[in-house]
Amino acid sequence: MAYEALYTRGRPKTLSQLIGQEHISNALTRAISSNRLSHAYLLVGTRGTGKTSTARLLAKAMNCDRVHAAQLDGRPLEKKEIPCNRCESCRAFDTSPDNVEFDAASNRSVEDVTRLLSTAYLAPLRARVKTFIIDEVHMLSFEAVNSILKLIEEPPPNVAFFLATTELNKVPMTIRSRCQVLNFRLIPQAVIAQYLATLARRLNVGLQEEAAKKIARLAEGSMRDAMTYLDQCYAMADKEITLENVNETLGLISDENLDEIISAVKAKDRAAVGRAVTQAFSSGLAANVIAESLITRLRDIEFDMLERDEKNFAELDNFIDALRKSIGEMFGSGIPDIILEMTLMKLAAPVQNFVMTTPAQISAPPNENLDAGQKIFYHTANSLSEDKSLSFALSKAIVTKFAGDTLTLGFKSAAIANEFKKSQTQFEEAMAQSANRAIKISVEVDENLLPPAVNNLAEPARSNLVSAMKFFNASDVMKISD
Ligand SMILES: [Zn+2]
Secondary structure, eight states: OOOOOHHHHTSOSSGGGOTTOHHHHHHHHHHHHTTOOOSEEEEEOSTTSSHHHHHHHHHHHHHOHHHHHHHHHTOOOOGGGSSOSOSHHHHHGGGOTTEEEEETTSOOOHHHHHHHHHGGGSOOSSSSSEEEEEESGGGSOHHHHHHHHHHHHSOOTTEEEEEEESOGGGSOHHHHTTSEEEEOOOOOHHHHHHHHHHHHHHHTOEEOHHHHHHHHHHHTTOHHHHHHHHHHHHHHOSSEEOHHHHHHHTTOOOHHHHHHHHHHHHTTOHHHHHHHHHHHHHTTOOHHHHHHHHHHHHHHHHHHHHHTTOOOOHHHHHHHHHHHHHHHHHTTTSOHHHHHHHHHHHHTSOOOOOOOOOHHHHTSOTTHHHHHHHHHHHHHHHHTTTOHHHHHHHHTOEEEEEETTEEEEEESOHHHHHHHHHTHHHHHHHHHHHHTSOOEEEEEEOTTOOOHHHHTSOTTHHHHHHHHHHHHTOGGGGGOOO
């Protein structure tokens, strides 16, 4: 026997099995018990929330012999009796020519729809009530809507309409106002997970709690989607459906991998971000799927934080916003992987704190040492101005560095440097007196030597000044200092 899809087998057989829509099953049970059913229902809700299943249950119940008997006796019915599924009418329902179902979204011609609707004027062949179940009613053509409208306004005897839609705003007001509206809710994740566990028991397969939760979260309130996912995982699993099975079968990124990426971003650890993203890519997932999974995971974290009454969401919101933006950029870009990687790397960038300049820092600029070195140097040089040969050598020297207790003097000419070296010890002693501490001198020779003040200029000012200095051979300019 061919395998029957879960979502066909998992369909509710009675109102008591309608999962997650208790407000509807309760109201319908009361209406059936007191024989106050309407002849036109508009079933509104997201896909997979039970609209068509409910329509079938109602259509069946309207024809159920036992329901009918209870109504005649004035006996209140229980949900599990609606319908009975055992009487002749119930057993014949699935193949009954008196139940007409069609999906307005599929490509039916206007003629087809009109012909089907025209049978409403014919008496039912065997059933008590002739039933029409029309899915995605908002997709019907203008003519078809008008035919339905006529039928609902002046209904032929023993006809009932069940119009299902995912988009209430596209259903004309004229239809809405003539129908009893049933609003289907998204089914809570916990309810879906619990029902999946029941189904797994029926399939005689184990289902990890975490796996059930993951499928339920993925189904986003749709029981039909949840059952389809479970079916797919069941086909691939052995004796137990594990979280790993779910991730593999449905092509999902594991929570551990997601958490790794999130923790790495939070820790501003770019290397770890790179490793975690590479791992995600290596499992063959598309960048947008990873980004969407990250957003879902971050939303879960946000909900957890809300439950713990935490209030600082700025970092999370920033993370989610950046991912959302990156998904937008990915479409049609050709480099979605790089976009995701760059987004995460940017998020993991170290925080650039702006430090307000304080007076203490003004008195300690980065070139403090050089300035101090120059001051000591010129002060000492002036004190030795009587020594002509030394003065000449000093006039050609440039203070290029002053670090620790070493002052570096630069000369363009080796000869002048040697001239200076003759008096180096004398100069060092004089400098120790000026500075009140011992300072050594290191001599360097470089014919292209420039004073630091010139080196610090922005281009093209620096090049212009260097050219000018060469042109004039103005060694004295070398002494300029700001
Ligand atoms: Zn029955």
